[in-house]
Amino acid sequence: MGISFLSFESIAYLIDVYKGSPATGNLLKHAAYKSFFPKLVSGPITHYHQFAPQLNNLRFPSMERLAEAG
Helix, strand or coil: CHHHHHHHHHHHHHHHHHCCCCCCCCHHHHHHHHCCHHHHHHCCCCCHHHHHHHHHCCCCCCHHHHHHHC
């Protein structure tokens, strides 16, 4: 079942790009979209362009913050 979900989601992404939505040029962002765990567990098939703004707002911690966490 998991493989079919990933396949259908990939097909939905390809159809969106075919219909004119811009494709992502960043493999890391696309991989994050494909492997987002809550979406994989509960579904439904989401479109990349609904998820992409969340990826653009990511802020990675600085080295100082990482050192404080350790």
